[in-house]
Amino acid sequence: MMEEVKEVTSTLSVDRHNINVTEVLKDGDSLTFLIVSQKLSGTGEYHVARAYDDFEWLQQHLFSQEDVPGIQGVIFPPLPAKAQVNASAKVMKQLGFLGLGEWQPYCKALETFLRQIAAHSILSKNKAVEIFLTSSDPPGRQRVRKNIFNRLSQAVEEKRKEGHKDVDQFFQTERDHNLVLAGCAKTAAERFLDVVQTEQKIAVACGHFSAALHLCVEPGEDSDKQAFSKACVKLSEVFDSMKKNMTSVAENNVSTLGLGLDLESRYQEAEKEMLFRRTCKLVELESARRNAEKAKPVKKAAMEEVKKAAETEFDHICGVAKQEIARFQGARVEMLQQALVQWCEKQLLTAKESAEQFNQHLQALRGMA
Structure with missing residues (x-):
């Protein structure tokens, strides 16, 4: 160990x-x-x-x-x-x-x-x-x-500080934007997940229908039965191709835009936690300043030290937070752009492959007619 x-x-x-x-x-x-x-x-x-x-x-x-x-x-x-x-x-x-x-x-x-x-x-x-x-x-x-x-105790003990008015307009604006973006990112990820799960269900249904068509195949020398069986086999192949196409589309959605939206949503929550921690420190700083102002002469020096320590710590947090926000905003744009590009590239490739395959099925069905 x-x-x-x-x-x-x-x-x-x-x-x-x-x-x-x-x-x-x-x-x-x-x-x-x-x-x-x-x-x-x-x-x-x-x-x-x-x-x-x-x-x-x-x-x-x-x-x-x-x-x-x-x-x-x-x-x-x-x-x-x-x-x-x-x-x-x-x-x-x-x-x-x-x-x-x-x-x-x-x-x-x-x-x-x-x-x-x-x-x-x-x-x-x-x-x-x-x-x-x-x-x-x-x-x-x-x-x-x-x-x-400690997120659990933080959520229970510090919930009241979430709505505390910020003294810095930069951070107040960022908190407001984050509140909106976090909700939108979560909703977008949930809606896109619904799309993917529907595609998976369609793929499964196509696979079941493809298998069911084979049950319609009947042996025998009768020409009508042979023609019907041949049509069922060909349709089964078509629906099997549809199953593979829909499966690929769903997999592409997950591996590209799906993961991008998931990461965006979780990162927005991570930024919200950071902004909340800073707000809690702001409340502590304001409390330290009030205590220093009201302190009796015997405790004045000690309270001033506490206030200075809180101010120094808060300044450090604000400096790092501004750098982090700037870095995050640039990174999230690049991340989502990359996810969208990969999504388009993969879906275009899948569409081209499927179009070629469906065209072959179409020509085969025309030949049968």
């Missing part, structure tokens, strides 16, 4: 662009993900096996860096919800696109999570990242100490 990680500066020895989740292994109800990372030296690769708990271990170590100035202003790459073998309907709904198909979409989401961390100027320096990607031993399962990012 790995040693207890100390949060110190560390330089990654892997190429951040070549971190791949290549396979998922199932052992009963447990899942193990195989991660292959290219060494930065170019001399080989690291191969490690990680369970979902290991990903949570990494995330918690990143969350707990309270000694890093401005860490609360970071938009943390969102970790997908835990996948399960034979998952319930509730879990499948939570996973959305990541619960479709085999395991490729989910592995792709974990891969994106790791690449985003490795590319982050602050998060990539945490020693836990290097250990996670390179050590053959599994990470420790010890609980990381409670910290500012």
Whole structure:
């Protein structure tokens, strides 16, 4: 088992662009993900096996860096919800696109999570990242100490701070925009998921109809029966092609725009969490200022120190947050653009292949007539 990680500066020895989740292994109800990372030296690769708990271990170590100035202003790459073998309907709904198909979409989401961390100027320096990607031993399962990012307690104890008026118009505007975009991104992902699931149902129905047409085939020398059987066989081939076409269309939707919309939705939520953490610190700062103003002479100096510390911390958070927002806005446009381009390219290729195949079926049916 790995040693207890100390949060110190560390330089990654892997190429951040070549971190791949290549396979998922199932052992009963447990899942193990195989991660292959290219060494930065170019001399080989690291191969490690990680369970979902290991990903949570990494995330918690990143969350707990309270000694890093401005860490609360970071938009943390969102970790997908835990996948399960034979998952319930509730879990499948939570996973959305990541619960479709085999395991490729989910592995792709974990891969994106790791690449985003490795590319982050602050998060990539945490020693836990290097250990996670390179050590053959599994990470420790010890609980990381409670910290500012405990989402459950944050939601319960700090909910009232969400609507607090911001003193900085930049952040107030960003909070307003994020509220709208988070809702739109979630709705877009849900609606597109409905489209994909409908396509999958159509593909299954075409497959069933194709198989049913074979039941109409009758043996015998009767010419009418032979002609009817031949027509049924040909129609069965047509519907089988329709099944394959619709299956490819659905797979293309998932692997391109579907994953893009899913990531956009989860990142909007990650930005919302960052903005909320900053708002909580703003409330704390305002409280510290009021306490300093009202403090009695004997406690005045101590309260002033608390106020200065809160101001320094808040300034760090705001500085990091503005950089993160600028980086995020550029990255999300590029990400969605790439997803749309890939979606169009794949669907055009599928359409051309299907058109050629359907044209062959059409010529065959004309020949039969």
